[in-house]
Amino acid sequence: MANGILKGKRGIIFGALDSKSIAWKVAEAAYAEGAEIVLTNAPIALRMGTINELAEKIGAKVIPADATSMDDLKALYEGAIDHLGGKIDFVLHSIGMSVNVRKGKKYYEQNYDWTMKGYDVSALSFHKTMQAAWELDALNKWGSVIGLSYIAAQRVFHTYNDMADNKAMLESIARSFGYHYGLRKKVRVNTISQSPTDTTAGSGVAGFDGFYRFANDLSPLGNATSEECADYCISLFSNYTRKVTMQNLFHDGGFSFTGMSETAMNTYLKMMDDEKK
Numbered sequence: 001m002a003n004g005i006l007k008g009k010r011g012i013i014f015g016a017l018d019s020k021s022i023a024w025k026v027a028e029a030a031y032a033e034g035a036e037i038v039l040t041n042a043p044i045a046l047r048m049g050t051i052n053e054l055a056e057k058i059g060a061k062v063i064p065a066d067a068t069s070m071d072d073l074k075a076l077y078e079g080a081i082d083h084l085g086g087k088i089d090f091v092l093h094s095i096g097m098s099v100n101v102r103k104g105k106k107y108y109e110q111n112y113d114w115t116m117k118g119y120d121v122s123a124l125s126f127h128k129t130m131q132a133a134w135e136l137d138a139l140n141k142w143g144s145v146i147g148l149s150y151i152a153a154q155r156v157f158h159t160y161n162d163m164a165d166n167k168a169m170l171e172s173i174a175r176s177f178g179y180h181y182g183l184r185k186k187v188r189v190n191t192i193s194q195s196p197t198d199t200t201a202g203s204g205v206a207g208f209d210g211f212y213r214f215a216n217d218l219s220p221l222g223n224a225t226s227e228e229c230a231d232y233c234i235s236l237f238s239n240y241t242r243k244v245t246m247q248n249l250f251h252d253g254g255f256s257f258t259g260m261s262e263t264a265m266n267t268y269l270k271m272m273d274d275e276k277k
């Protein structure tokens with residue numbers, strides 16, 4: 001369904017670890033729409049993942065960068081501008097990690113060193129990504145920056161842990177940086193709040209299968225896939241959304257505004273019937 005709506009645009013895509021990654025799908029879709037891309041990920045992820053396969057497929061250069069390091073981020077922008085032959089039009093920040101989640105620590109027994117690490121990787125890196133670009137004046141006018149979020153920023157999902165706080169901060173950074181970037185450089189900044197998606201980061205959350213099924217049963221349109229998320233990102237990178245900024249945009253099949261659905265109610269009614277037997 002490619003229409004060439006990103007033709008002539010240059011982008012940097014963070015976070016493609018393997019073919020399940022949302023960033024991987026976004027890179028494929030952006031390439032299909034005519035964009036030229038630089039891929040990036042943390043040096044360790046380059047060793048563990050399969051990003052080079054993607055790079056080969058879409059003819060992209062890979063520049064390693066730890067998104068918590070301003071030095072790495074600046075070198076990334078300089079390298080990307082040099083390689084792509086001009087300033088950048090869009091950036092996807094598709095990064096998340098909680099050490100507390102990984103190590104099975106509950107929300108009320110956090111190791112705060114791990115909490116700070118997760119905050120730096122999952123939220124502050126979004127600010128750093130923009131501040132590094134700002135300092136180098138690396139983004140073109142009407143550029144578009146997207147971060148990926150989850151509805152645990154607004155509502156409790158009991159095992160999402162400190163990632164909920166990180167997502168709330170990520171969305172706040174989008175609003176605050178979006179104001180300054182919009183006013184001074186005409187760059188837009190948004191977060192997309194995506195349905196549960198079967199990826200390395202997603203399936204690392206305890207009870208992921210239950211979250212996935214529950215969200216799918218509640219959403220009138222069903223869960224949004226990573227390919228559909230990629231399509232939404234493309235629309236936000238394109239010229240068709242130039243005045244959309246400072247928003248958290250739900251991309252979740254209607255989950256965020258549904259209190260109860262026929263499928264979920266029927267599940268409960270059946271359970272109650274079974275209990276009576």
Ligand SMILES: NC(=O)c1ccc[n+]([C@@H]2O[C@H](COP(=O)([O-])OP(=O)(O)OC[C@H]3O[C@@H](n4cnc5c(N)ncnc54)[C@H](O)[C@@H]3O)[C@@H](O)[C@H]2O)c1
Nearest residue numbers: 015017021022042045067095096148196197199200201202
């Ligand atoms: N999968 C879901 O259910 C879901 C739902 C909503 C939002 N999201 C968000 O989507 C984004 C992408 O996650 P995904 O689901 O595609 O999983 P993923 O595991 O494929 O991607 C996470 C990426 O973060 C990268 N990363 C970690 N530390 C980094 C660092 N220091 N510097 C640079 N990169 C680093 C990893 O290498 C990996 O590529 C995350 O922000 C995640 O929270 C995911």
